[in-house]
Amino acid sequence: MNEWFIDKLNMQQVHPMGGLAVVGKELFWRVDAATGESTQPSPTPFRLEGSFSSLITVRCDGYKVSVEGNPSRWMRMDNLFGFKTIDECVAVYNRILQQCGLPPFTKSTRVYFRQTDESKKALLESDGAVIKHIDFTRNLAVGEGHEIAYLRAISGQTIGRSKIGYLYPNQQTVDWNKGSTYRYDKIYIKAFDLEKHRSARTANCINQEDLDYYDQLIDYCKSNGVIREEHSFKRPFLRRKNLCFYGLVTEKDFEPYLQDLEKAMKRLEVTHTEYDTIADQLMGEGVCKSRQSANATQSVYLQWLHGQHLKRNSQYYVHRSRLLQIGIDIAVDFDVTRLPIQIRRQEVVDIRTLQVPEWYREPHLESLPKVVGLEIPSIPAYHDTNNVIPFVHSSLNRTSGRTNLNYTNEGYR
Numbered sequence: 442m443n444e445w446f447i448d449k450l451n452m453q454q455v456h457p458m459g460g461l462a463v464v465g466k467e468l469f470w471r472v473d474a475a476t477g478e479s480t481q482p483s484p485t486p487f488r489l490e491g492s493f494s495s496l497i498t499v500r501c502d503g504y505k506v507s508v509e510g511n512p513s514r515w516m517r518m519d520n521l522f523g524f525k526t527i528d529e530c531v532a533v534y535n536r537i538l539q540q541c542g543l544p545p546f547t548k549s550t551r552v553y554f555r556q557t558d559e560s561k562k563a564l565l566e567s568d569g570a571v572i573k574h575i576d577f578t579r580n581l582a583v584g585e586g587h588e589i590a591y592l593r594a595i596s597g598q599t600i601g602r603s604k605i606g607y608l609y610p611n612q613q614t615v616d617w618n619k620g621s622t623y624r625y626d627k628i629y630i631k632a633f634d635l636e637k638h639r640s641a642r643t644a645n646c647i648n649q650e651d652l653d654y655y656d657q658l659i660d661y662c663k664s665n666g667v668i669r670e671e672h673s674f675k676r677p678f679l680r681r682k683n684l685c686f687y688g689l690v691t692e693k694d695f696e697p698y699l700q701d702l703e704k705a706m707k708r709l710e711v712t713h714t715e716y717d718t719i720a721d722q723l724m725g726e727g728v729c730k731s732r733q734s735a736n737a738t739q740s741v742y743l744q745w746l747h748g749q750h751l752k753r754n755s756q757y758y759v760h761r762s763r764l765l766q767i768g769i770d771i772a773v774d775f776d777v778t779r780l781p782i783q784i785r786r787q788e789v790v791d792i793r794t795l796q797v798p799e800w801y802r803e804p805h806l807e808s809l810p811k812v813v814g815l816e817i818p819s820i821p822a823y824h825d826t827n828n829v830i831p832f833v834h835s836s837l838n839r840t841s842g843r844t845n846l847n848y849t850n851e852g853y854r
Contacts (some may be wrong), residue, residue: 488710548688
């Protein structure tokens, strides 16, 4: 598991005794139209935006604390390499919860069945934090310029229960199980991803050293042909496999479920083939001195390739003379079985685990800065709901059976 690290992590923990501050961006109360009684407030997640466009959300309704985000990216320019253990990621979240005035996530020590309706399946609960979503990822190097060839080849392989890969039109990403609420797997080109997010992540950089570092990362990924393998395990999967209880599972428990793409790679030998256009060959052999003349001859070649009749004028013999020097005779009708192969180079793509360079800024919990100017909207746990019932009008009429309920400043009457 040394090559794997954790990317995204969503967690929650229920505190049965309650008494926690309600934290969120917006609060919603549900009010019973018949009795006028309000329920516990339901907050929307509060977005904590760190430096370099990093983001983590926090939510608490007084009983349940939830945190979602990418701990390996928090307060960092990149996450080419991140935290390798769940404990390290939880430590990042606990620092944030401490600043929010909320209790930290704790490890589970026991599990028990939760009481449910007779018609429903019994569910396991624990006395600690629960993992709702977790991503495991690693970096592979296939060599400079081989990334697209590798993605094309791996997209033709099935994983799991014969799940077929999908190669995106830009040929930068291949994924499996797209849209599944169970699990999701993908491989993408990391240099493209870094370039795509460069402007957002460096928008607030005032240090030229940081900008140079980010560009160095992109060059490093390009020169090594870095592709990113990522596996997302979602809540139904984690519950079914009993991998959701923090403290009772380790990273090694996920290892059997990280081998699907590895098996596909072992049965696949990828070759990277480079082809030259006719114009490139004419220029490379010194037959044509300019790109314009090479393209003109290539145009005549394409007409011959599609079986069009060529007029035998003076220009015809000029183009034929050029093409003869690279082994093509347009005086003979096109026959695909006799066409010379136009491959310039072919090699087998070698896959290896990407090594961490010496200059890379690895994540360290001690070096992560605190959130400056943290002002999270919150209300005390024991608040007066009569003052915050979200009605637009000061007086509303409600009918429940034969009883008319009028809402006034003193409540429902």
